[in-house]
Amino acid sequence: MSSPVAAPSKLETAFTRQVGIELPLVCGAMYPCSNPELVAAVSDAGGIGIVQPISLTYVHGHEFREGLRLTRRLTSKPIGMNALIEQSSRAYHERMAQWIDIALEEGIRFFITSLGNPRWVAERVHAVNGVVYHDVTERKWAAKGLEGGVDGLIAVNNRAGGHAGAKSAQALYDELVDLGVPLICAGGIGTEADFLAALNIGYAGVQMGTRFIATEECRASEVYKAAIVNASENDIVLSERVTGVPVAVIRTPYIERTGLKAGSIARWMLRGRRTKYLMRTIYALKSLWQLKRSSLDETGERDYWQAGKSVSGINSVESAQTIVRRFAEAVRGG
Secondary structure (H helix, E strand, O other): OOEEEEEEEOOOOOHHHHHOOOOOOOEOOOOOOHHHHHHHHHHHHOOOEEOOOHHHHHHHHOOOHHHHHHHHHHHOOOEEEEEEOOOOOOOHHHHHHHHHHHHHHOOOEEEEEEEOOHHHHHHHHOOOEEEEEEEOOOOHHHHHHOOOOOOOEEEEEEOOOOOOOOOOHHHHHHHHHHHHOOOOOOOOOOHHHHHHHHHOOOEEEEOOOHHHOEEEOOOOOOHHHHHHHHHHHHHEEEOOOOOOEEEEEEEOOOHHHHHOOHHHHHHHHOOOOOOOOHHHHHHHHHHHHHHHHHHHOOOOOOOHHHHHHHHOOOOOOOOOOOOHHHHHHHHHHH
């Protein structure tokens, strides 16, 4: 991105007003890297941290309600929750619905939905005057999200970690801007210049993930953090072997050995109307275990690490609060 200087007024946007925060910056929900200490640190510094329920419970070992309460004890500022709502098993849907209800009971009023029809989430959240944003990579998904009643969109571009989009930040903004809701730029934000550039495009805020993995508060392994610090954007590749669809990861010896493409049987099953959900479930179970194991392993032998192209601007492990405050000063100083 180019880096024109943002006006000081850009510290307050439609997004910050909706959510009640000081700085238009989201610490994106990350499986398996979203732990309570990281979520709280970003919120406490003036942005907003997002709870990832499976990370909170399965990876970091908290009972869900108690994990939320721990996070709230660490900050009095707003926090959010990510709801993965893709059509899946009935048991998973019921668990996600239960988590959303508990989050609402515990005072969470900002939700980010992903992968499915957000209508049922929006109805529950709007009933208590909450706000729902939806992850999208192109206009057709944005339109479906808006039909489901969401209040804004997380625009995931081609520099994001995890499930990246196919379009640049500028192209995606141009495609979505006429929809009339706040847009959050997700992907490729690692420096203050990137942040300012996104705001000057017209985005109401940014979402960062990779930058917050390489922080003191994140419980990811030190070797994972070092890999982010040492990587260039050319080290980020798309692998189908995590979930069956392309996921941005760091090129490591493990990735080199296993290759980037899903197997022929998996590709065939993913194309089938009846078999794709089974294959996605198989991938999900495998990736939950594999990503949890690799992210916490300090030996570096299980080097299966998600990251986006923002690695090019990440040169050290820092405090999350330091990062947020530095980004805020960049906007104020503009």
